[in-house]
Amino acid sequence: MRIHTFMNLRVLLITLFSIFLAQMANAQSPRKNDVIVKRDSSQIQALITQMTYEKINYRDLGTPDSVKTYIYLDQVAKVLLKNGKTINVRDSIQPGKMPPDSVGQYADLNNLPTDPFEKSIVMANSDQLRDKYEYHHNKSVDGKTGAIVFTSIAVATLISGVIVTAVGDDPDDKKFGGALAIAGPAFGVVFGSLSFNKYRVHRKKAEKVKTELEKRGQPLTTFKIGPRFDPLNKSGHLTLRMTF
DSSP states (O other), rough: OOOHHHHHHHHHHHHHHHHHHHHHHHHSSSSSSSEEEEETTTEEEEEEEEEEESSEEEEEETSSSOOEEEEEEEEEEEEEEETTTTTTOOOOOOOOOOOOOOOOTTTTTTOSSHHHHHHHHHOOOOOHHHHHHHHHHHHOOOHHHHHHHHHHHHHHHHHHHHHHHHHHSSSSHHHHHHHHHHHHHHHHHHHHHHHHHHHHHHHHHHHHHHHHHHHHOSOEEEEEHHHHHHHTTTTEEEEEEOOO
């Protein structure tokens, strides 16, 4: 009886150990494909081509003849790689952030503008548009400042030349005053006109960029600060972006 009980216990232990080994082998065995588990618990059977701290590029194997697409990590809970590795990203990425749009996302590729600048606007993503707006806005401010400065020089030299010519007793003073009254305004008008044209051109471009952002419903001013995490390299860093 004791031998029979010992044999049954031995068989039970071997069976349990075999089940345990089978489960471990199954857990470590490679999967047929990658699986992206979203925050709403839905899954995407995928072939992941690239994964960064911001998004995952993949092909959706659940869709016939699928093209390459992507998903931002703030929508992902975890990734089950086909090599058996599991990457948890739920706690690494803050939900609810506004992901940057992609290049050409808003463009009508069959009806692109012929003007190179307007084409660059519709093909740019919103972060690039903010950079463009900042550049052209600053250039327009420089042009406006230059126009004011050179116009002031023109007025000041004209008045100074007239005063010197009127009150000067020496013929050289009168010549100098006359030359100042002519050359100064000429200099100021030429460079003031160039500066004003610079202001006008860049302001027009800045307004076009602003209009495109408004059409997309994107803010012109952004302030972003927050942690970033690279799940593959297991590294993090703090990013700060300010755009006006």
